[in-house]
Structure formats: C-alpha cells, structure tokens
Amino acid sequence: MDKSVADTLLLFLKKEITDSLYLVNDDDLYTINIGYFSSSLKAGERAFHLFSDSLINKYDIYYGDSAKVYDEFRYIPFVGEDLNRPALYKYDLVRKKEWLIWSKWGRKIINFSYSQNFSPAYFLTALSYGRKAGFPFILDVRAYKYNVADNTVKRMEKLGTGLQVFANSNSSGNYEVYFNILDSVNTSRILQKKNIYDFNGEKINYEENYFHILEEGYPVPPSSLPQLVSPSKNHYLKAEGEEEGVSYFLNNYEIDKRDFIFSSALELSKVDWSGDENYVIVSLKSPGADSDSQISKLLIISTENAVIKKEFENRGAVNFIVHGDLLIFDSWNNATSQITVYDYKKELIYDVISVPGGCGLNYIKSEYIGD
Incomplete structure (x- = not known):
C-alpha cells in the first residue's frame, strides 16, 4: 500500500487495539507490522482474531523483517472423501475454502493423528478392512508422515496385513502405531507389533509382545487420560x-x-x-x-x-x-x-x-x- 493509505490504517488500528504497531517501508511499499510473537502459531492466532473482528482483511506472517513463513494457525488438515475413498484435505480459515492434498487409489486413510499445531502429522492407510469368522482384518497397512507447511507426504513404512491397527501422537510428539496380528502357529495368541516414529518420520523404537486371548483378552493400547487439571494447575x-x-x-x-x-x-x-x-x-x-x-x-x-x-x-x-x-x-x-x-x-x-x-x-x- 502507499504511504497515505498506510498512515490512515495505522491511525485507525492504534485506536482499536493495544498491540505494538510498526510502519515498514520497503522500496516505497508500506506494510504495518503488528507485534512480535513467540511462534507462527501465536502470530497467526492473533492475526486471525483481528481478521474475524473485521479490523484487517489481509495479512501474512513474517520471521524477522523479511522472511515470510507458514501460518500454523490458519490452515486445518482433515480427512474427507474423494472418489469413494478417505483422502487428505486442508481448510483455510480466512478464505473458508478446502482443497484436496493427497488421494491415492487403493489407499484409504483410516486414521489421521497430529499434535496441537498439526506439526508433526501422520496417517495410516489400508487397502481394505472388515470382519471374517468373527475376527477383524485389515489389508496392506501403511504409515505416512504429512508436512503441513509444504504439503508433502512421506511414506514411513509398509506394515502389512493383520487384525487391527491403532495409532496416536504421544506427549513427546512421537507417533506410536500398534499392529495386532494373529499368530499363524498358535491361533489363540495375538502378536502385537509396536512402532514409534520421531518428528522426522524415522523409526526410533520397535517392540513385539504376545498375548494369549483366553488368558489376557484382546490387546488394546491404553487410552490417553482426560486432561482434568488445567495447564496452570489453577x-x-x-x-x-x-x-x-x-x-x-x-x-x-x-x-x-x-x-x-x-x-x-x-x-x-x-x-x-x-x-x-x-x-x-x-x-x-x-x-x-x-x-x-x-x-x-x-x-x-x-x-x-x-x-x-x-x-x-x-x-x-x-x-x-x-x-x-x-x-x-x-x-x-x-x-x-x-x-x-x-x-x-x-x-x-x-x-x-x-x-x-x-x-x-x-x-x-x-x-x-x-x-
């Protein structure tokens, strides 16, 4: 914007908000910087708040004076149907629009997991699943990592075929996958394979445990406990x-x-x-x-x-x-x-x-x- 428009907007914002405001001149192109924040997520949250209050209608997030960065608050990834299979989509809070990110034939997304700011994000796919002779089955399970900033998808591992798969992101940001397989020798036993992947999608731990169904029941990973105490403990x-x-x-x-x-x-x-x-x-x-x-x-x-x-x-x-x-x-x-x-x-x-x-x-x- 030119300087006269920038000055008018700056004066208006000073009356409406208490944030620190800075007028920046880059080769006679003027922009207004609104405050400094600890992360792109926090900056994006504040910018969206001003946008939803109709105080601004366009904004970007910058690191330092010139490096434009990904807005961690503005975009929401989710699972939606595409060509009769669950696929990966993304939603823009400002434009109120969604678009397709990832969809592949024979790859149904069965679980999408993420941390608070959607980074890192992971998902599992399968060719098909159902029940047979009273037992669940799931075919050709694969694990993927999704980078929300550049919309790239990395296949981490082919897990194979089994009974059932469970997954979650733990408090450390690592991705835990539990895969139950019926023992081919002793059908009263379940083999549970546990894989843990780090922030980069690299496997950092692998465990195998056997469970006797009649004695121990069907193995299910422990559910995360509800957060009954607030973060400040107040x-x-x-x-x-x-x-x-x-x-x-x-x-x-x-x-x-x-x-x-x-x-x-x-x-x-x-x-x-x-x-x-x-x-x-x-x-x-x-x-x-x-x-x-x-x-x-x-x-x-x-x-x-x-x-x-x-x-x-x-x-x-x-x-x-x-x-x-x-x-x-x-x-x-x-x-x-x-x-x-x-x-x-x-x-x-x-x-x-x-x-x-x-x-x-x-x-x-x-x-x-x-x-």
Whole structure:
C-alpha cells in the first residue's frame, strides 16, 4: 500500500487495539507490522482474531523483517472423501475454502493423528478392512508422515496385513502405531507389533509382545487420560459417583472454590482447556456402543462461573480440537459427516466444513472402524 493509505490504517488500528504497531517501508511499499510473537502459531492466532473482528482483511506472517513463513494457525488438515475413498484435505480459515492434498487409489486413510499445531502429522492407510469368522482384518497397512507447511507426504513404512491397527501422537510428539496380528502357529495368541516414529518420520523404537486371548483378552493400547487439571494447575475438573450417574465439579484453586456443574451417565471421553483457561471443553460418550448407536455430547463450560455455556449432541464419536478461540469438532448426525468451526467466545458458528461423501478431523463416519 502507499504511504497515505498506510498512515490512515495505522491511525485507525492504534485506536482499536493495544498491540505494538510498526510502519515498514520497503522500496516505497508500506506494510504495518503488528507485534512480535513467540511462534507462527501465536502470530497467526492473533492475526486471525483481528481478521474475524473485521479490523484487517489481509495479512501474512513474517520471521524477522523479511522472511515470510507458514501460518500454523490458519490452515486445518482433515480427512474427507474423494472418489469413494478417505483422502487428505486442508481448510483455510480466512478464505473458508478446502482443497484436496493427497488421494491415492487403493489407499484409504483410516486414521489421521497430529499434535496441537498439526506439526508433526501422520496417517495410516489400508487397502481394505472388515470382519471374517468373527475376527477383524485389515489389508496392506501403511504409515505416512504429512508436512503441513509444504504439503508433502512421506511414506514411513509398509506394515502389512493383520487384525487391527491403532495409532496416536504421544506427549513427546512421537507417533506410536500398534499392529495386532494373529499368530499363524498358535491361533489363540495375538502378536502385537509396536512402532514409534520421531518428528522426522524415522523409526526410533520397535517392540513385539504376545498375548494369549483366553488368558489376557484382546490387546488394546491404553487410552490417553482426560486432561482434568488445567495447564496452570489453577483449575481441576473432578468426577464423583458411580458409573450410572457421575457428578462433575470444578475446583478453582485461585479463589479456593468448588462448584457443581452437571451429572451424566455418559462416559468421559476427552477434556481440554482454552489458552486463557476461561473455558474447559468436555466430551462424553455412551459406553460400549458402536458408532451408529453411540450418543455423544460436547460441553463448553465457563470456568469463571462454572456453568455450561453451550452443548452439542452428536450421533457417534466426538473428535475435537481447541484452536485459539475456535472449537473445531466432528458433526455426525444421521447420514451426514461434517466438521463444525465454532467461536466459543462469540458464541456463534464460524463455518461448517463439508465434503461430498463426508469428512472428519481424524476419520470419516462411513469408514469408521473403531478406536
């Protein structure tokens, strides 16, 4: 922009926001720098906040004075259908548009995992899967790493054919894959192969363990525990009671206060906190039900006054992420499979991501094969 336009915009922004503002001249092309941030994610979050408040309509993220970098907040990768197979897509929060990133014949994405800022991100594919003679089966499983910054996909390993596969990103950012295979010699035993991959997609650990089905049951990796304590340890969501009806309380250690919030017979699934800890997000699901009969609820709770600000009900599992002031979650209702982007501070739906055939944060409803 020219200097007169830049000066006018600078004066306007100084009246509206408290961020540090800098006018930069590059060969008579003027730009306004808004503050300094610890990461691209934080800078992108602040820029999107200004954009959603209609204070700016175009922005980029820079490192230093001139190096433009990838905006870690603006883009949301997800799984959606393409040519009757689950494929990898990306969504732009500013443009409210999605586009196809990766799709291959014979490669159905069955699970997409990522850390908080989607880097690193990984996914598993299979040729086909189902049940035979009472046992699950899955054919030609492969593991991939996805680089969100340049949209490149790297195949890490061909895992082969077996019964079932589980995967998650652990707290260290490593990718853990558990692959169950029926012992070809002793069919009462399950061989579980555990592979761990690092940030670069390189295998750093491999383990094999055998399980006797009749004695030890079918091996399933331990589920991650809900984050009941807030990051600052100032708040604690506490569950009390029997499975038939559990009561949930919010302990606020800053003011030494304990408040009852709600009771539910549904099973606690996941808990997350907003960055300022003014909100806690809770998902609950009906225990032991399959994806078609499962009822789930997603609650947005204010930690200031310990009340439920908003409740969403879902037919099926609820996968969600807290992304700045946005709550992004799967919407599975009847035959539809969409992703809702909800601004929990403004209490409004920002957008609904929809792809023909369905979409989801980690998998799509029509291809759900269990956790």
